[in-house]
Amino acid sequence: MLALLLLLLVSSSLVTVLGLPSKHVEADYVLSPNWDLHAAPQVRHYDWLLTESYRAPGGKPRRMLVVNGMAPGPLIEANLGDVVEVRVTNEMADVTAIHWHGQPQRGSNEMDGSFGITDCGIAPGTSFTYRWTVQTTGTYWWHAHAAMQYSEGLHGPMILHDRDEGEQRAQYDTDRVLVASDLYDEPLKHYLHTYETREGFNGDMGVEPVPDCGLINGRGLCKGVAPTLAARAVMPLQGRRRHRFRLINAGALASIRFHLEGHRMTVIEADGTLVEPRQVDAVDVMVGQRYSVVVELDQAPGRYKFHADLLDDMFGMENPNLQRDQHILLEYRGGGSHVQELTGKVVQTLDQSDLRPLRAIDPPPSTEQDKLNIHFALTVSGRYRAFLNGSSWENAGWNGRSTLADMVDSMRHGKQFQPEEFVIEKPRGGVLDLIINNVDESDHPLHLHGHDAFLLGSGEGMFRHGESMDLSKPFVNPMRRDVFLVPTYGWAVVRVVLDNPGIWALHCHVTWHMAIGFMTQLSVLADDVVARSEIHTDHCSPIRLHLPPPP
Known part of the structure; x- marks a missing residue:
């Protein structure tokens, strides 16, 4: 108090x-x-x-x-x-x-x-x-x-x-959402300056701040909390029924492992794409990703730990205050308050490469290829930044501007649009194979706005044409999702149908990486964007009034 x-x-x-x-x-x-x-x-x-x-x-x-x-x-x-x-x-x-x-x-x-x-x-x-x-x-x-x-x-x-969801609903009796995230004891901007310095944390440049604990639907338990505050949230559900859980990782850094002790779970959806059912013990969810699982409550009555534990795969240093284990108590309704003490051993986690969309779509052949190279380095001023093809994102929004507003203003006044930030420009659309090379020691969950990407493949090292994979072959129903993994010191290739006019962000969904410039823009069919009468630029006026006057 x-x-x-x-x-x-x-x-x-x-x-x-x-x-x-x-x-x-x-x-x-x-x-x-x-x-x-x-x-x-x-x-x-x-x-x-x-x-x-x-x-x-x-x-x-x-x-x-x-x-x-x-x-x-x-x-x-x-x-x-x-x-x-x-x-x-x-x-x-x-x-x-x-x-x-x-x-x-x-x-x-x-x-x-x-x-x-x-x-x-x-x-x-x-x-x-x-x-x-x-x-x-x-x-x-x-x-x-x-x-x-x-x-x-x-x-x-x-x-x-x-509207055709009725067939899905026949697979389960109830439906609910679990939003999990990591949590820091202090606001994140408290750590950002140190993260951007040459010295970093503990003299180790580029190591992200490690969170202190996790949350499930806004509640968790950090170390050092008084026992009176440690009561676990209880979720009563009817036994001998099937329940759908929609799992979301809304965190800053940590991947999260969802696991209900003593029960198997069937994966039916990933990032909005219905998939062929896969039965596993646990699902590891990277930042920004979502899964739906169906669980049948077929065990002895009582309470079972439903985990959303923080994984350490993204951690580059130790945090002695870290509380990785987070769980709520799933209670068989009417089964009493006894907690079933199980080992919690996870035998089988979901392998994302096994996922196949339930509705088959074969991607069209690509019409062009682009490469995007990821690396992190110090700037000449000594700031640690993320770079995509040598460019680090500096947000123009803080100056009361947006790329979209600048592009519309320029083109409507007959001027050539000259963006200040790196833009991948695709004025004619088409089908793009985006080859992404990651020269960094971290995995990166990338999110492309405005599109679902076809995941063609990934591997170790730098992508080599003719060796890493054959992009000219036909691909049969590859996985589609809006957050995809580019592995540590590895590559990934996604195919994107460029038929949605707009300026679209492409970025790593790790908050720390976005904060130091891991973002770029994809401009698709720009003429079609400018032609739309609904686009207006006066939305920027209140922001400009809010800005301090120039010196």
Whole structure:
């Protein structure tokens, strides 16, 4: 209580202070079985207030960013063909933008919510309404796309239904979302300066800050928390039933292993793509990725640990305060409170390379190839940065601009568009094989906005034509997803059909890597973007008013 009183004294007018968490999770995210899949297309309106608040999601007070008082924030739910309309009022101290992860935004590039690329941002004290049509279905999420805000609480689930979903529903009796993430004791910007220096942490340049614990639907347990605050959240479910869990990793760095002790799980979806069922003991989920699993509760009544443990595959140093194990207690309804003490041994984890889409689509032959080379290095000024083809992203959004607005202004006034940041320009569209070489000691979960990528292959070392793989051969139903892995000191090739006009971000979804420049832009069919009358650039005006006057 003393810690909270001290926080209250130093908090600004924009910050509210709430008490330590109860034994319940922040949000249940239970999907109603009565949701009408066949309702006429309609506008699904949401009204969000973004504020700053002192919370203790891991048992230790810290400043969080919240939506309508929630972190993670509200669930968005809609049907294919619905219009999602979200009015966002920013009462935080900083500019923000909201991205609708995995949504094509075909015909609405300006609603993608990529700060500095398609979005000039929402200034403090102002509102903006995002409006877009649901064009794909499955398990998705929304999150802030400015600075490192999504890792401070500005994220939440987004479940988009297909009208033919009834066949899926026959596989399970209930449906719910588990949003897991890592958590740092301090706001992330507290660590960023040291991360960018030559010395880094403990004299080791380029090593990312390691989190302190994890959260499941906004609740977790960090080390050093008093026993009275350590009560695990309980999720009562009916035994002898099948339950769908939609698993989302909304973290900053750590991969997360989901595992229900004593039970097997059947994977049926990955990143919005329904897949051929795979039965495993556990699923490892990288940052930004999503999976759906179905679990049959067929064991003895009682309570079982449902883990969302932090894996150390992305950690380059030790954190003595790290609490990797995080779990909630799944209780067989009516089965008592006894916790079944099992070994928790995981025999079989999902091999992502085994995934095959349930709906077969063979990619068309490529019309061109590009290479993207990843490396990290010091700049001449001594800052540690990420580079893509020698370019490190410096966000123009902080100057009240966006690439989309600059491009539209230039081309509508008959001027040649000259972007200040690296842009992969594809004015004629086509089918692109993007060959990505990773000269770095970390795996990278890459996310391409506006498109699902066909995953053609990956391997060790640098990609070599004629040796690594034959890109001229036909590919049969490769996996499709919007977050794909580029392995440590390895390569990956994805095929992308460039038929969605817009300026689209391509970036690593590790928050630390985005913060030091791991982002580029893909410009597709630019003339078609500029021709759309709906594109407007006055969205940048409130941001420019918010900026300090020039010296």
